[in-house]
Amino acid sequence: MSAHAGGSKVRVFIRTRPTANFAQDLIEYLPDRQTVSIHQEKDSRKGVIDNQLSSWSFHLDGVLHDVSQEEVYASVGREIVLGALEGYNGTVMCFGQTGAGKTYTLTGATESYKQRGIIPRALQEVFKEVEQRSTHTFRVHLSYLEIYNDSLVDLLVTVGGCSGAGPGGMAVVEEAGGRVSIRGLSLHPVHNEEEALSLLFEGEMNRIIGAHALNKHSSRSHCIFTVEIESRSRNLSDANFVTSKLNLVDLAGSERLGKTETEGQVLKEAMYINKSLSFLEQAILAVADRRRDHIPFRQSKLTHALKDSLGGKCNTVLVANIYGEAAHIEETLSTLRFASRMKHVQMDPIVNKHTDPVLQVKKLQNEIQLLKQELALEDTLDTLSETHVAEVQSQVQRFLEGSLDKINIVSIRQIEEVFAQFKQVLQQQEQKVKAQLCQNYTLVEKAQGRAGSPATKRWSPNSTVREVEGPGVGVGVAALSERHIGPQSPCRTKAVKTKHLASQGRKEAEEQCSPGAGKPLEALNPEQRELEHDTNTQDPKGPQEAIGTNSAPPKAEAFEDFKTECGSEINRILNENKTVLLERRTRLHELTENINTVKREIDCTSSALHQWRDRRHSQDQYVSAEGVLVLDEKELSLVLHLRNLKTQYRQQYEDLCCVKAEVSYCQHLVDQCRTRLMTEFESWYNESFLLPEEVQAMLSSGATIRPGLIPVEKALALQEDEQGQCQRYKLLADSPSAISFYSALSRTVQRRNYNKALSQTADQKKSLKSSGRPKLPAVLSVI
Numbered sequence: 037m038s039a040h041a042g043g044s045k046v047r048v049f050i051r052t053r054p055t056a057n058f059a060q061d062l063i064e065y066l067p068d069r070q071t072v073s074i075h076q077e078k079d080s081r082k083g084v085i086d087n088q089l090s091s092w093s094f095h096l097d098g099v100l101h102d103v104s105q106e107e108v109y110a111s112v113g114r115e116i117v118l119g120a121l122e123g124y125n126g127t128v129m130c131f132g133q134t135g136a137g138k139t140y141t142l143t144g145a146t147e148s149y150k151q152r153g154i155i156p157r158a159l160q161e162v163f164k165e166v167e168q169r170s171t172h173t174f175r176v177h178l179s180y181l182e183i184y185n186d187s188l189v190d191l192l193v194t195v196g197g198c199s200g201a202g203p204g205g206m207a208v209v210e211e212a213g214g215r216v217s218i219r220g221l222s223l224h225p226v227h228n229e230e231e232a233l234s235l236l237f238e239g240e241m242n243r244i245i246g247a248h249a250l251n252k253h254s255s256r257s258h259c260i261f262t263v264e265i266e267s268r269s270r271n272l273s274d275a276n277f278v279t280s281k282l283n284l285v286d287l288a289g290s291e292r293l294g295k296t297e298t299e300g301q302v303l304k305e306a307m308y309i310n311k312s313l314s315f316l317e318q319a320i321l322a323v324a325d326r327r328r329d330h331i332p333f334r335q336s337k338l339t340h341a342l343k344d345s346l347g348g349k350c351n352t353v354l355v356a357n358i359y360g361e362a363a364h365i366e367e368t369l370s371t372l373r374f375a376s377r378m379k380h381v382q383m384d385p386i387v388n389k390h391t392d393p394v395l396q397v398k399k400l401q402n403e404i405q406l407l408k409q410e411l412a413l414e415d416t417l418d419t420l421s422e423t424h425v426a427e428v429q430s431q432v433q434r435f436l437e438g439s440l441d442k443i444n445i446v447s448i449r450q451i452e453e454v455f456a457q458f459k460q461v462l463q464q465q466e467q468k469v470k471a472q473l474c475q476n477y478t479l480v481e482k483a484q485g486r487a488g489s490p491a492t493k494r495w496s497p498n499s500t501v502r503e504v505e506g507p508g509v510g511v512g513v514a515a516l517s518e519r520h521i522g523p524q525s526p527c528r529t530k531a532v533k534t535k536h537l538a539s540q541g542r543k544e545a546e547e548q549c550s551p552g553a554g555k556p557l558e559a560l561n562p563e564q565r566e567l568e569h570d571t572n573t574q575d576p577k578g579p580q581e582a583i584g585t586n587s588a589p590p591k592a593e594a595f596e597d598f599k600t601e602c603g604s605e606i607n608r609i610l611n612e613n614k615t616v617l618l619e620r621r622t623r624l625h626e627l628t629e630n631i632n633t634v635k636r637e638i639d640c641t642s643s644a645l646h647q648w649r650d651r652r653h654s655q656d657q658y659v660s661a662e663g664v665l666v667l668d669e670k671e672l673s674l675v676l677h678l679r680n681l682k683t684q685y686r687q688q689y690e691d692l693c694c695v696k697a698e699v700s701y702c703q704h705l706v707d708q709c710r711t712r713l714m715t716e717f718e719s720w721y722n723e724s725f726l727l728p729e730e731v732q733a734m735l736s737s738g739a740t741i742r743p744g745l746i747p748v749e750k751a752l753a754l755q756e757d758e759q760g761q762c763q764r765y766k767l768l769a770d771s772p773s774a775i776s777f778y779s780a781l782s783r784t785v786q787r788r789n790y791n792k793a794l795s796q797t798a799d800q801k802k803s804l805k806s807s808g809r810p811k812l813p814a815v816l817s818v819i
């Protein structure tokens with residue numbers, strides 16, 4: 037199994053310091069090169085180990101006996117180093133009795149390249165791999181920590197540019213994610229093997245060497261040489277990178293205090309060393325015991341600093357250095373027990389992955405750009421499938437019903453389809469409403485209604501004027517004698533009356549529907565307004581009641597009948613005259629506007645001309661050298677334009693006067709026709725509904741009394757005062773023979789009004805012609 041794969045245990049090796057006195061009887065390496073048996077005589081165990089067994093067997097990951105430094109590195113270090121380059125933390129730890137070869141194994145003999153240890157070989161391997169792995173860039177940093185008497189010492193503090201630990205001193209700190217670092221420990225970037233080795237050697241020089249009886253070179257401290265590696269892909273779009281920490285730990289030698297004559301500083305060192313190694317053993321035991329929740333890493337600086345090397349997420353290798361001589365068999369046995377315990381520590385190494393936020397943002401931006409381009413391409417090229425259209429249709433339907441809060445938009449094509457679906461729904465809704473309306477009502481197309489409407493029919497001067505200007509009358513009002521109103525019409529009157537009597541009950545119920553009934557006064561035409569006024573002001577005990585008839589229909593209703601029956605001709609002429617009047621008024625309005633426009637243009641041109649002349653005056657350009665007035669081109673243009681405008685103005689004003697006279701004339705005609713219509717209606721109404729039975733019988737028998745003038749209060753009202761009306765009404769009521777009289781009188785009055793209107797119109801035309809050019813008014817008011 038690979039050293040950096042997950043789910044492994046700490047790998048443990050035994051290395052024997054070479055000796056000519058190897059205790060073959062006591063130390064037995066089995067052929068599997070993984071098992072070592074210790075055989076101990078009982079005497080030698082006395083007072084040392086309370087154990088009755090005479091031999092112990094330890095199965096480890098490898099026995100490094102009589103092997104070269106190269107083989108040791110290959111067995112112990114290479115996988116760890118390669119794992120570190122992949123992002124796994126790695127730890128190589130040498131443990132053992134003082135002088136057993138820990139430093140030799142880890143650092144080697146600094147004076148001999150061949151005997152160089154794991155650290156220099158690891159550094160060589162790292163930079164060899166860095167060179168070979170061209171797809172990635174690497175950054176390598178080194179630090180060298182010494183823990184002496186539970187104090188932290190930076191072995192590279194002497195390197196140039198190093199600022200030291202600072203006021204807070206050095207301390208073991210845990211970063212986010214459980215990573216352990218040493219605050220205040222200098223971290224040195226290195227770019228090649230040589231730089232790295234220089235730092236290693238610098239640190240070695242700085243190690244505190246304590247004098248010791250057993251080995252004058254024995255180190256009395258723990259040393260941790262750390263190689264930190266950061267690896268990034270050269271692909272700039274890859275924001276991920278890995279880091280690792282390779283700890284190469286040279287533990288201080290374990291020693292039985294009683295074995296050496298230690299005292300003073302050395303004794304103190306030994307006590308610290310043993311204490312920290314004891315804590316290390318406790319921590320390892322706790323880590324190995326999976327039931328333990330708490331691992332006492334903080335008991336010593338050593339265990340705390342090695343927390344992330346022992347805590348389970350790291351590739352860890354332990355080299356147990358032992359002596360081969362029989363004299364050290366007890367320490368050897370102790371070392372092997374430690375190694376055996378260490379072997380049970382479970383490790384689950386993981387790659388330390390990181391994401392560069394800046395690169396990540398860049399990468400995402402690039403992805404967004406690419407997606408946008410893809411989307412644009414898709415919108416351009418793709419059309420929605422039937423399934424997709426159906427899905428959009430369903431979404432729109434649910435959205436309109438309220439069961440869907442929003443429609444997720446994924447493309448421009450989808451947006452277009454959504455709009456299309458909305459339009460379709462709207463059209464369907466319109467059709468539905470129209471169909472419902474058609475069920476309840478009869479709809480008439482607007483265009484059709486307009487075409488058939490008499491009100492909007494275009495008036496044709498050639499036809500209407502000719503009809504209006506009929507022979508004999510000349511104003512469109514036919515002589516009464518030519519109308520179908522006369523003695524021969526009683527049957528029609530009777531028919532109307534009969535019709536009225538038959539439908540009186542129904543019409544009373546439908547009073548609201550009668551012409552004029554219920555309508556606002558402004559909505560009625562002048563004839564209807566007059567009738568309404570009459571009806572409203574009529575004394576309840578009016579003519580009908582005075583005469584004794586109580587079956588007369590409402591006047592407004594009767595008036596509508598009259599217009600379609602006896603009064604149809606005069607009503608037609610009235611309408612025609614109204615049409616002519618309206619046309620003339622429209623023409624008058626247009627002319628007035630045109631004249632005002634021309635007048636404003638005259639004013640502007642005149643003003644411009646004056647300004648131009650003033651300017652030329654001020655520049656003395658207005659008079660020639662000979663003293664003659666000189667017009668320039670622009671002035672001439674303005675003068676001609678002004679003259680042309682004035683001509684237009686006069687012509688239009690003449691036309692305006694003529695049209696005004698025509699309007700006045702037509703107004704007279706309309707008034708006359710209206711009066712005539714009303715008068716004849718009144719007569720007809722009275723004759724048909726209000727006269728006593730005997731008078732009606734007389735009329736029906738062909739008497740000379742002409743209907744149509746009874747009563748004549750309307751006709752008389754044109755010229756008579758109220759008192760006269762009362763007298764006449766009374767006379768009429770007393771004596772029916774007075775009808776003729778009043779009829780004649782009425783005719784005279786009507787004729788006089790008619791002639792008067794004619795003469796007024798003629799006078800106006802005459803005055804226009806005789807006065808020559810009319811005086812131009814300043815501004816005309818628009819009618």
Ligand SMILES: Nc1ncnc2c1ncn2[C@@H]1O[C@H](COP(=O)(O)OP(=O)(O)OP(=O)(O)O)[C@@H](O)[C@H]1O
Binds near residue numbers: 287
């Ligand atoms: N495998 C070996 N081959 C040759 N020489 C060795 C070997 N192991 C150890 N030595 C020599 O033994 C001496 C002591 O070794 P070393 O200093 O490495 O012991 P140590 O365990 O580190 O001692 P300490 O605990 O005091 O630091 C050194 O001179 C070293 O050269």
